[in-house]
Amino acid sequence: MRAFEATRRFFHTAAEHLDLNAQAREAMLMASREVRVQVSIERDDGSLATFVGFRVQHDNSRGPMKGGLRYHPEVNLDETRSLASLMTWKTAVVNLPYGGAKGGIGVDPRSLSQREMERLTRVFVDQIHDIVGPDTDIPAPDMGTDHRVMAWFRNQWEKYHGFNPAVITGKPVEEYGAKGREEATGRGVGTLTVKLTKRLGMKPEATSIAIQGFGNVGSHAAKFLSEAQFPVIAISDITGTYYRKEGLDIAAALHHKLQHPYGLLEGFTECEVLPTDALLTLPNVDILIPAALGGVITEKNAKQISAKAIIEAANGPVDPDADRILHDHGVTILPDILANAGGVTVSYFEWVQNRQHYRWTLDRVRQELDRTLSEAFEHVWQNAHERDLSLRTAAYMIGITRVRRASELAGLT
Numbered sequence: 509m510r511a512f513e514a515t516r517r518f519f520h521t522a523a524e525h526l527d528l529n530a531q532a533r534e535a536m537l538m539a540s541r542e543v544r545v546q547v548s549i550e551r552d553d554g555s556l557a558t559f560v561g562f563r564v565q566h567d568n569s570r571g572p573m574k575g576g577l578r579y580h581p582e583v584n585l586d587e588t589r590s591l592a593s594l595m596t597w598k599t600a601v602v603n604l605p606y607g608g609a610k611g612g613i614g615v616d617p618r619s620l621s622q623r624e625m626e627r628l629t630r631v632f633v634d635q636i637h638d639i640v641g642p643d644t645d646i647p648a649p650d651m652g653t654d655h656r657v658m659a660w661f662r663n664q665w666e667k668y669h670g671f672n673p674a675v676i677t678g679k680p681v682e683e684y685g686a687k688g689r690e691e692a693t694g695r696g697v698g699t700l701t702v703k704l705t706k707r708l709g710m711k712p713e714a715t716s717i718a719i720q721g722f723g724n725v726g727s728h729a730a731k732f733l734s735e736a737q738f739p740v741i742a743i744s745d746i747t748g749t750y751y752r753k754e755g756l757d758i759a760a761a762l763h764h765k766l767q768h769p770y771g772l773l774e775g776f777t778e779c780e781v782l783p784t785d786a787l788l789t790l791p792n793v794d795i796l797i798p799a800a801l802g803g804v805i806t807e808k809n810a811k812q813i814s815a816k817a818i819i820e821a822a823n824g825p826v827d828p829d830a831d832r833i834l835h836d837h838g839v840t841i842l843p844d845i846l847a848n849a850g851g852v853t854v855s856y857f858e859w860v861q862n863r864q865h866y867r868w869t870l871d872r873v874r875q876e877l878d879r880t881l882s883e884a885f886e887h888v889w890q891n892a893h894e895r896d897l898s899l900r901t902a903a904y905m906i907g908i909t910r911v912r913r914a915s916e917l918a919g920l921t
């Protein structure tokens with residue numbers, strides 16, 4: 509199923525429970541602007557390489573649009589459109605004063621040198637600089653991009669518009685970044701996993717966890733949860749699944765990641781090594797955390813999932829057909845628009861600090877993150893239980909209602 513179709517179906521399920529007519533639904537689903545640009549760079553060997561870049565700005569009823577930049581071979585307009593709309597509902601669920609956007613380039617970052625990545629980022633900024641800005645659309649890191657890409661982006665954008673670090677978040681801490689931004693999405697996933705397992709009556713020491721993807725989000729979630737005494741029994745990346753029934757040594761895996769090219773787990777031997785796609789359907793997993801790509805859990809593999817709960821650290825990992833099967837099997841799903849909102853929440857804190865020229869301590873960032881996510885979780889949990897809805901439908905309903913209310917107050921409808 510295409511990514512936008514999946515988001516559209518989740519939206520419509522929630523809209524059924526709200527008094528939203530067909531015209532209002534279409535208006536809320538359609539992006540306000542979609543931009544596709546050519547990104548051509550000179551490679552280190554002097555040859556020319558051409559890629560396609562996108563920025564989709566979905567909705568700004570609640571504030572400037574906010575959303576990551578993804579560098580991945582599968583980036584396309586449909587996926588970017590889906591991710592931009594997820595950002596609108598996500599920022600609304602956690603009640604940040606933002607709308608939603610997303611962007612990216614269809615490129616495998618591992619096929620580029622550092623200098624080529626820098627050139628690619630600068631050419632992309634040349635193409636889109638006039639539609640992004642601290643009061644309009646503020647990018648951030650996503651798959652395949654990190655604080656260095658954010659620093660290049662800011663530097664290139666400022667050549668056109670002058671000093672304004674609030675144009676992008678996820679910057680290096682020494683370059684106007686926020687302490688705690690890098691860990692924020694994974695930490696938020698960990699915090700919310702603790703909350704959900706408490707509600708489900710599961711004890712940390714007796715709750716096994718499997719995490720797909722050991723990049724920014726997956727590795728920080730693994731660290732947080734293993735420190736909270738959960739046995740993390742499996743982790744995976746593009747090189748394989750790394751499994752140990754009694755629980756992996758996550759500190760050793762993190763150390764291995766730091767020492768190896770592209771942060772991969774290849775060569776990590778203190779465990780059994782299985783094929784990459786084995787992770788999702790491992791037996792005896794209590795909590796499954798997909799933290800890599802979208803669309804990985806479908807009707808083809810949903811029935812083989814042993815977990816009692818799924819925490820959607822990635823965007824769109826469970827498609828609507830799988831969602832229905834899992835729901836019928838009693839699996840609780842914490843939806844992406846809440847589960848991975850820690851990243852955009854600390855991005856908001858970074859933007860606030862940049863605008864005030866003031867720095868928060870790491871403790872303050874963590875406290876405010878915890879408070880923001882806890883409030884959002886309680887709100888979604890209560891709404892779901894009062895109305896006997898899934899957590900996803902309850903979260904979408906809260907997001908849609910807030911966006912609709914903002915546009916009504918502004919007099920746009």
Ligand code: NAD
Binds near residue numbers: 848852
């Ligand atoms: P990343 O590039 O840092 O890491 C991605 C990881 O997934 C890598 O370990 C990679 O090897 C692995 N991977 C890729 N394909 C895989 C496969 N088929 N099987 C197993 N592993 C695979 O990306 P990230 O920033 O950690 O983002 C991961 C997900 O989280 C994405 O869906 C992204 O949209 C979402 N997300 C990220 C942030 C953020 O702040 N970075 C915020 C919200 C949501």
